[in-house]
Amino acid sequence: MKTWFATGILLLSTGCASVHDNKPPHWTYEGAEGPEHWGELADAYKACATGKNQSPVNLDNQHAVAAKLPPLQLAYGAGGYEELNNGHTIQVNYQPGGSLTLDGHRYGLKQFHFHAPSENQIDGKTYPLEAHLVHADQDNNLAVIAIMFTESAQDNPNLEPFWSQMPTHPDEKTALMPLVDVAKLLPAKRDYYRFSGSLTTPPCSEGVVWLVMKQPVNASKTQIEKFTQIMGHPNNRPIQPVNARPLLK
Ligand SMILES: [Zn+2]
Numbered sequence: 001m002k003t004w005f006a007t008g009i010l011l012l013s014t015g016c017a018s019v020h021d022n023k024p025p026h027w028t029y030e031g032a033e034g035p036e037h038w039g040e041l042a043d044a045y046k047a048c049a050t051g052k053n054q055s056p057v058n059l060d061n062q063h064a065v066a067a068k069l070p071p072l073q074l075a076y077g078a079g080g081y082e083e084l085n086n087g088h089t090i091q092v093n094y095q096p097g098g099s100l101t102l103d104g105h106r107y108g109l110k111q112f113h114f115h116a117p118s119e120n121q122i123d124g125k126t127y128p129l130e131a132h133l134v135h136a137d138q139d140n141n142l143a144v145i146a147i148m149f150t151e152s153a154q155d156n157p158n159l160e161p162f163w164s165q166m167p168t169h170p171d172e173k174t175a176l177m178p179l180v181d182v183a184k185l186l187p188a189k190r191d192y193y194r195f196s197g198s199l200t201t202p203p204c205s206e207g208v209v210w211l212v213m214k215q216p217v218n219a220s221k222t223q224i225e226k227f228t229q230i231m232g233h234p235n236n237r238p239i240q241p242v243n244a245r246p247l248l249k
Pocket of ligand 1: 113114115132200
C-alpha cells in the first residue's frame with residue numbers, strides 16, 4: 001500500500017528529496033534505492049528492514065487459521081474525485097464519506113491505488129494486478145482492503161471510468177467527473193483473509209489491518225498493460241516473512 005495517513009499522502013508520495021532536508025528521501029522499486037535498501041535510506045524507514053510484521057505476505061491456505069470472520073461492513077458510494085500518478089502508483093483520492101466498519105470501529109476510505117504485479121500472494125500465486133483500498137480511523141490507524149485481478153479476455157468496465165483518464169506522467173493528476181464508486185471494483189463474494197501488516201512502501205509502518213479478498217475480479221490484458229506501461233516498472237514490494245503472525249481465513 002501506498003500511504004500511511006490521509007494528510008501525509010500527497011507530500012509523502014510525491015516528494016523526492018534528499019536526506020538533508022526534512023522531506024522523506026526518495027525510494028524506488030529497483031536498484032540502490034530499491035526494496036532491499038529501503039531500511040537504510042532513512043531512520044524513518046527502519047521498519048522496512050527490522051519490522052517483524054511487514055507486508056506483503058503469501059496467504060498460504062495450509063497455514064492460515066480458520067476463523068469465523070464476519071461479513072465486511074462497507075459503505076462507499078461515488079467519491080473518487082481525483083486520479084494521481086505519483087511515480088510509484090496510480091491513486092484515486094476519495095472524498096470523505098465512504099467507510100469500512102470493523103470490530104465496531106469506523107475507518108474512512110481515503111484513496112485506492114494499484115500494484116502490478118500483485119504484492120500479496122494467495123497460495124504462492126502472484127496476480128497481474130492488485131488494488132489497495134486505504135482506510136484510516138480518526139486516530140490514523142489504517143485498514144487496507146486488497147482486491148486481486150486475474151487476466152480476462154474482456155475489459156473490466158468498472159475500471160474504465162478512471163482507467164481511460166490515467167495520468168501518464170509522475171506528478172500529473174486528473175479530475176474525475178462523474179465521481180468514481182470503488183464499490184464497483186469489489187468481487188461478488190466478499191470472503192477475505194485478515195492479518196496484521198504494514199505499509200508496503202516506506203516508511204513500512206506496522207499496525208495496519210489487512211483484509212485481502214479471496215475472490216479475484218477481472219481486468220483485460222490491455223488494461224493491465226496500460227497500467228504497467230504508464231508506470232514503466234513493476235511496483236510491487238517482495239513478499240515478507242510471516243513470522244509469528246496468525247493469518248486468518
Ligand atoms: Zn498499495
